[in-house]
Amino acid sequence: MPSLQWEKAHVAALPQLKARLLANENPWGPSPNARLAIMEAAKGGNRYQHEASAQLKTMVAKFEGVSEDHILLAPGSSDVLEKMAILHFMRGGNLVAADPAYMSLIVTAMSMQAEWKKVRLTDSWAHDLEGMAKAVDKDTKLVYICNPNNPTGTLTPADELRSFCRNIASEQTTVFVDEAYLEFLPNPKEQTMVPLIKEGKNVVVARTFSKVHGMAGLRIGYGVMLPGMVEKIEAIWRSNMSLCKTSVMGAMASMEDHDFQAKSIAATAAAREQTAAGLKKLGFHYVPSLTSFMIFPIAMEGKSFLDAMFAKGVGVRVFNVFGKDYCRVSMGTPEEMDLFLTALEEVLV
Ligand code: PLP
Known part of the structure; x- marks a missing residue:
């Protein structure tokens, strides 16, 4: 079959x-507090979610230590992955990503006719950053790194990934780091690549409420990126319009439910x-x-x-x-x- x-x-x-x-x-x-917030939010379901989204954006920006213009809210991080693939590959180019990797961004990129330059994970299941750096050429629009990786569940050391991003991220090449499973690590704050964005590097980090927060069916996540990248996305998609008030309110309650x-x-x-x-x-x-x-x-x-x-x-x-x-x-x-x-x-x- x-x-x-x-x-x-x-x-x-x-x-x-x-x-x-x-x-x-x-x-x-979802967390008990998120469930309550969702029920409460449903009462106001006749009104658009703009104030709620603005509040979540403020909260996420504070949590990530960046200003609000660095945040793109989304109905799940899949939305960030797909939009980034469309934005980067609408005029061709290649994508450098590991094999095996989480396929969402890769599939969308390939449907836009992008070439996937596969770089096999190392024998210790980390990204082969040297191999990935070699695979990058003048047509590479985006490098995708899922850390920890799916489907392997394994980690590429943060210090090595940080120097890779510093070398590779440029105006021409975005480095996309998918941190869907970051919170399961003992030290997520030391592992995240968000600080590179504060340095002005062209790095995009995707995060989700689907995993640790247990809200997969509620569809809420976000991307952290340079303000210019948020602007490029928002020039095409009105991202707030795809958000749901109940999920936004639930996400805020869950963030506070340590x-x-x-x-x-x-x-x-x-x-x-x-x-x-x-x-x-x-x-x-x-x-x-x-x-x-x-x-x-x-x-x-x-x-x-x-x-x-x-x-x-x-x-x-x-x-x-x-x-x-x-x-x-x-x-x-x-x-x-x-x-x-x-x-x-x-x-x-
Ligand atoms: N990124 C990775 C690595 C995933 O494993 C998943 C889902 O399993 C996603 C992104 C998409 O998650 P969501 O769209 O629910 O945020």
């Missing part, structure tokens, strides 16, 4: 899943430990992850494996990495991880 068809078949199976571990969703969210964020991070770390221990016991060699998902190679052919797991009510994903099929499992509740490990044993061991 062509891949789109079996993906559709799996989407149809979603309601029957007992363990939904295929989209790096957070089983704990207790929920800490719980979400701790529960994810506990799920990682549970999964790692279970995989080890079953003899799988997983890639150590710093995020809310984990990959490991499987001996079975990917599609048959997925079908067998879905038939047991466990939704996961398969990625072909360097010619080998890997299972990617998202971190769920302890019960979901148990279901996953049991199904895995039945299917593969």
